[in-house]
Amino acid sequence: MNIGFIGLGVMGRPMAQHLIEGGHTVLLNRVKDVSQHLVEKGGQAVATAREVAEASDIIILMLPDTPDVEAILFGSDGVAEGLSSGKTIVDMSSISPVATKELASKINQLGCGYLDAPVSGGEGGAIAGTLSIMVGGEQSDFDKVLSVFELMGKNITLVGGVGDGQTAKVANQIIVGLTIGAVAEGLLFASRAGADPAKVREALMGGFASSKILEVHGERMIKRTFDPGFRISLHQKDLNNALSAGRSLNLPLPATAQCQELFNTCAAQGDGELDHSGLVKALETMAAHKTAGEA
């Protein structure tokens, strides 16, 4: 199958490589030094997003945010100019669920399918081909793309109609951010009360407090290893999506708003490019507390 892949960043490069290694003809644009190896492995470089779309049955996007997706689809020399009936757009970026429904509608009017399919699992998951993929759209489009998804991910779910993949991703980022806050506040309490937070974390694993976040991010807080991982600045973008969507849906999200303020505190003190487990440093600042790791 001819597959276009637009967006060769930290995530996109290993994802595209899995498609090439899976035997597909993969069309690429904007190939730079860091993505030149994809051409050497068999990827076909063209000049524009329009040319990618012209030559591909499925066009995958992996871009930073909503305006980037809008521009690459409907800008000059963009994807829409190269589409013909029967092709499928697969947006694997993490963008607004509200904007997604509008974009899908415009693509559908061109006779093409649209899936939103954001991922979680980070760079590690992209390299290992073990991303979780949350998909919104029609069952028939999902069936058409499933074998392609399986080259990049493991836990692949058709959540519902168009936009529901992005909605699931926003829910994911809400839960992850707030669980980091939960673990940070619990371990900081333990530390300030004079207990060893590493021993407390150990005692709590296996019970109702247990989570992937207590396991991974709790350990980062204790060992003070805040190299990303997933950056606070990206989580701020995702929670901004959550809060904007919440406002347009008349849905109060009090804990999400508070979590975003803690990330804003991190940014204020120059910690915006740390891993999101660094949220604990905002609480430490409020508490005039040296570290969550001190016993």
Next chain:
Amino acid sequence: MNIGFIGLGVMGRPMAQHLIEGGHTVLLNRVKDVSQHLVEKGGQAVATAREVAEASDIIILMLPDTPDVEAILFGSDGVAEGLSSGKTIVDMSSISPVATKELASKINQLGCGYLDAPVSGGEGGAIAGTLSIMVGGEQSDFDKVLSVFELMGKNITLVGGVGDGQTAKVANQIIVGLTIGAVAEGLLFASRAGADPAKVREALMGGFASSKILEVHGERMIKRTFDPGFRISLHQKDLNNALSAGRSLNLPLPATAQCQELFNTCAAQGDGELDHSGLVKALETMAAHKTAGEA
């Protein structure tokens, strides 16, 4: 070994039964109709806490809150009156870590050991003998009691010195409460945005959002099964312990405070005796939203 067990409530009864079945001589007081079966199985009823202490090497307490423990230890005909040098007090209640250090100091002055050993796992864990037990105190006292703990629990950790068991329990209740809030806000967002929260929960399991709470309490929110489980009113007591200790430690706990306010909202609307997953109903009230379960 002769073991005293004081506090034959919902948790205490099955815990004491495991000790009797483990071959120990178990001294009981305040035996009522609901605990009569423990005497039939071999437990020895006496009249007062003082008499329990006189006849036992280890005296276990399983009581509701800090004042109950203070009264049973140092009140008239209480445990302290029956102690002699070399006995060990094991407080398995969930009470204040600050008060615990004072109580332990007074017990130590009588020549006796003191362990704080609160549990998590609820009535189900007590019946199955699979409680998590978080212990604070001296290694030598822990070694003396370990085989007794093993009759009641599975994940048994000596967290640190006296009080550190209670500190770990408070940290546990902070993390559990806030993770319930995280899952509630994420699933409510999904629902209000038009996705099926059951499908979203499924898509998120296995990734960084995964937790025991998403698994168990997330399902309760979706299926609207709010019979306890662990009651909101008890979680309010635990978060009150957390916030009181935080105040005395000069430690701000902003997310814990917000979570307590949501539990207070539940209590205000008559939901205080629901399972703590019912926290989602406070958010639904704020959002004028029928249920988190509606698709």
